[in-house]
Amino acid sequence: MSKHVVVIGAGVLGCTSALCLSKEGYEVTIVARDLPTDLDSQGFASPWAGANWHSFWNDLRTNAWEEATYLKLKSLIPTGLVMKIPSKRYFLEDVSDDIEAEWYRDLVEDFRVIPKEELPEGVKSGCASTILSLAPATYLPWLEDQLRLAGVKLIRRRVESISEAANGMPGVAKADVVVNCTGLGAKSLGGVLDQDVEPIRGQVCLVRAPHVKTDMGIKGYTDGSCYIIPRPDGNVVLGGCQEVGSWDLSVHVDRAETILKRAYALCPELSHGQGWENIPVLRHNVGLRPSRKGGARVEREIVHVPHRSPAAPWKMTESSSLTEKASRPIGLVHAYGIGPAGYQSSWGIAQNVTTLVHDHFTEFPALICSSKL
Incomplete structure (x- = not known):
């Protein structure tokens, strides 16, 4: 039966x-x-997710899910659906001890703590590795x-x-x-x-920048974070915000400008050094991440x-x-x-x-x- x-x-x-x-x-x-x-x-x-593999949890159950997913996504690289990309993640606070203890450091390739002398101005700590990225549209x-x-x-x-x-x-x-x-x-x-279910509003800019090949991000802003996620299709996602409890699906122009300015400061190559106003934006996207208390x-x-x-x-x-x-x-x-x-x-x-x-x-x-x- x-x-x-x-x-x-x-x-x-x-x-x-x-x-x-x-x-x-x-x-x-x-x-x-x-x-x-x-x-x-x-x-x-x-459809609106950043859709890369980069762990930001420290929870045994979630990490087990992430490890299994990493291995599966890695196996899809030959199909062209998933690609490896170098990644640099920065922090506005010194979290070096936490970085040293990252659970996935032996799972991903090329994990290392970024030395102080390699950090951008204003950044207190950071790590580098090779992660995975995919494009929801494919x-x-x-x-x-x-x-x-x-x-x-x-x-x-x-x-x-x-x-x-x-x-x-x-x-x-x-x-x-x-x-x-x-x-x-x-x-x-x-x-x-x-009733423990709640949205986390996210707003991103999808831009065309096939020459940008490095995932980058900065955590520690009071109003969100900055991230740059290249995709296999040559598009790049710029973010972002994490507005817990917001159901607002409209695009906020001021938020979009902040995203573009921060991304350009981190990666001027997005517009070949021609300013944040000249980043080739394809569209502004808003989505609600399905979270739960x-x-x-x-x-x-x-x-x-x-x-x-x-x-x-x-x-x-x-x-x-x-x-x-x-x-x-x-x-x-x-x-x-x-x-x-x-x-x-x-x-x-x-x-x-x-x-x-x-x-x-x-x-x-x-x-x-x-x-x-």
Whole structure:
């Protein structure tokens, strides 16, 4: 009997999780309002991300996800989707001890602490390494192609609740497991309503500078950071800001000017030394990073969903027998709230999701739905 998994959400986490699940033999359907090739949509963060691999966490769980993702992305370099780039990261405070203890120093290539005499004026510490970069405009369509080749169905539909995803809809069979990769949508998704979910507003400038080949950044500004991320397609992302709790999707002209001025001060080569006003800007982008107070939620549970009603499911308890005639239990796996680290954690989280789904079917084999109609 086939095991059907419905993934809600088609951002980088949802798509990567669906791909990993399909490779393990599960029947997988993605249901989402926005699909991977909706590259102009501001409804999800994946098209607007910096999309490089550069760890900024110090957490064992997250670092394990990042390490797995680094190894997978590195294996994609021959495809042209991912490229190696030298990186220099600077700090306005002296954090040399923290740099010396970076967890990934033996994972990436060429890691070193930058000597004081090599630091730009006003910078107190820094590190260099070789990291990875990709371009969402090519990577997300590639992910969609891989999903279709693997037999994963992609259905464009807004989902209001876990019950709706579980109970089937036109073109979608009933689910044995639902994987919740809704990002900020988890705040309003029926059956979840996670009020710890919050946006982190980011604004960037996408510029054309194929001659710029070094990732650079400065941390320590009171109103954000400065970063320069070259991509395989010759474009470069300049940022940025991290405005926690802001849902504003409009472009702020003053912020754009600050981004360009700081980037030019760090890398005059962006305009061949012709001033920040002459950096060839392609577009100004704003996206909302799907963050969560307390960190990402990646875990599984059992919930009861009504057979027909789209109402919110409830967790299985000792009194569940009172509702058994009107409902059925399903597995629910959550994977959302990683904030600005979606790409650099995506394959590790997807592997974690796959393990959680496998554990569910191993622990509850009797919960496979006998009728998918």
